[in-house]
Amino acid sequence: MLDPRILAERRDEVAESCRRRRMRVDLDAAIGAYEQVARLRGALDETNRLRNEHQKSAQKKMEPAEREAHTAEGRRLKDGVAAREAELAAAETALRGAMTGIPNFVHPDVPEGGEDDSREIRRHGEPPRFAFQPLDHLQLAEKHDLLDFESGTRVAGAKFYYLKNEAVLLELALQRLAVEMLRADGFELYATPDLAKAEIVDHLGYNPRGEETQIYSIADTDLCLVGTAEITLGGLFLDAVLAERELPRKLAGISHCFRTEAGSYGRESKGLYRVHQFTKVEMFAVTRPEDSAAMLEHLVGIEERFFQALDVPYRVLDIAAGDLGAPAYRKYDIEAWMVGRGEAGGWGEVTSASNCTDYQARRLGARFRREGAKAPGSKGGKTEFVHMLNGTAVAITRALIAVLENHQQADGSIAIPKALQPYCGFDRIGR
Template identity: 40%
Template sequence: MHDIKAIRDNPTAFDAGLKRRGLEALSPSLLAIDEKRRAAILASEQAQARRNAASKEIGEAKKAKDEARAATLMAEVAELKTTMPELELAAKTADEQLIKELSSIPNLPLDEVPDGTDEHGNVQHHVYGKKRDYGFAPKLHDDLGTALGDMDFEAAAKLSGARFVVLKKGLARLERAIGQFMLDLHTGEHGYTEINPPLLVRDAVMFGTGQLPKFEDDQFWAIKGELLSAPNADLRGERLGLIPTAEVSLTNLARESILDEKELPMRLTALTPCFRAEAGAAGRDTRGMIRQHQFTKVELVSITTPEASKDELERMLSCAEQVLQKLDLHYRVMTLCAGDMGFSAQKTYDIEVWMPGQGDGGAYREISSCSVCGDFQARRMDARYRGPDGKPRFVHTLNGSGTAVGRALIAVMETYQQKDGSIAVPDVLQPYMGGLKVIEHGM
């Protein structure tokens, strides 16, 4: 969330950042609300101060046996007691209005982020590897998986509806292997601490990372029932959100805290199911596993100081890239333009893996997104650290996919497919597959 003081100090820069995001100037309306809020707070504080002073003066008047003045002052205090709740309510209402407006405004792009309104404005940063020559027409992952008998969309539809899948046998094991490989890499070589976080979180936690209030309809929600909440009557009927990414749980571990600078950077990782009610534009990527309501992902989160956050973004990108490099997958890294970044991001790199079976001649598909958010999420969570001077400062937060397990699975399937429809298992995954080198029908 944005600092209203910073907007007040430099409204022109704030509006310029919004313009790069494709939004109109908002500083005039925000500052008008802020002025109303500050006036209401001042009026409330002045009334409280006058009440305290008048109460003291009553005692002095009585001591001086000035009953007329004491009566006048008591009448004034009585009137203040009547008007003060109204003044306090006005101040609270204005404050809530300002928070509501600020909480729906996205983060501003860093200066080095390229301009652009959508994905067409993204800029290629670098490329790793090259496209493979198969000598046959590569197939889509869902065609491969269905032929193997290991990928069943019809069974999933009977259970849950569209955009779900049932994986079986070799492909189920391969997906598990990919996730375990990623966790071992990030914890063993990259210094991340593994976390097993809750999958259901409170509204305040969703607010902290920016899912609420703007993206409420994109989430799945669970409501506690009477029987489930019977031992905890105060929680009866409470709404909890299914996490769309482990970023939500991991980042909020720092909420309402003041960390010691020696604890930073805090690097966390988790392998979790993720749930998204909004799975992309209507009619887009409806085939296969590209866009699912439920998917598995290894998430990377860093909590660091403002001075280190830009370097931490480059480090996080490198950690995510190493997953694909060890799998020997061809990919490119894109710097997202200002108009294509996520709500909480200041700068974002997307890693797009090459999937040879996608369309005519293959296509690049996003498999990881690494973002630095500055203090945007920290302000929403009240996450701070105490530096050498002893003063609390807001931390900077970063998040990235390290990587999306489902998309890594289909990238491996399409990249390592063989002419007979079998899937060769990448060398780095074979130890996680009991030494299995090829996934074939019926295995």
């Protein structure tokens, strides 16, 4: 969420950001709602002040008639307070509604346009050339008995699957490789809840309910199945006030991810590419405002090192404004080469790293106190909102596609990248 005061001050910038994102948002309604809230809060404060004054004057002996008049006046004041509180609550609800539709600012260097306008900024490795007809990951899985989509469909529904045999060990190996790399880089390791309260989901900028939602809800509770550990890692900082010397915080979280994939059936959704459940190791960082840009580069660097270790060709994209999520100020995706995409292979998204600046932090109440400022318990310690970033270390299903398809051999076997071998315990699938 943006700060309504900042919205009022920098209205034109926000309007520009909405234009670049191709979103139509009524900014003036939000500004008006904020002014209304401020006005009503002032009125409530004043009414409360009168009421407090009135009560203090009652702390003495009074004649019955005087006492009665005083009591009547007290009732009147109380009703006034209640009425203004109701007005204020309604206005605050309206303001929240207006503000949640407004996306974050956009970094000036982010490319204009939509999905197809993202800018390729780096490329590593070359798509493999096979002297034989390569198979896609579904065919490879069939050949080596690695996946069971049919049973997944029968037991849980379309787009659910079972991993089997070496695929199971590869899932664990990919997790372990990612976790070891992150630990070496100073990340704190977490295994996180797969459910979160709708309120937390909302605070991270995801929409937990409604037609378009990507999020599953648990019936008769206020819980959601998380779409990413970004939600639960971010939730760690609910109403937190951190010391400056604690920053940056770098957290790695393993979770299962659940997505309804509403409206996405039939689009690039072959096999494991788009499924309702997968396992992910997520990176989450909390920084001072001046450090978030460098942290975004750092997160992408880790993602690149991971795919280099898997010996998979990839490219890095600076995502265009029209394709950014509402909380993201800037986003880099990594696309790995996938042999099975399109006619002759293609790039498929495997990771995504976003700098959400203070957009999520404001809603979560995640702040920090500068070193110069006084500690809690003493005077004058202004707090500032932290910046929050997230990035995929590894989304197992998509990494699995890339590994299987890129490392298939002429004899039909699949070579396992060296970096994974210590963790999975084999160097080849098949033969």
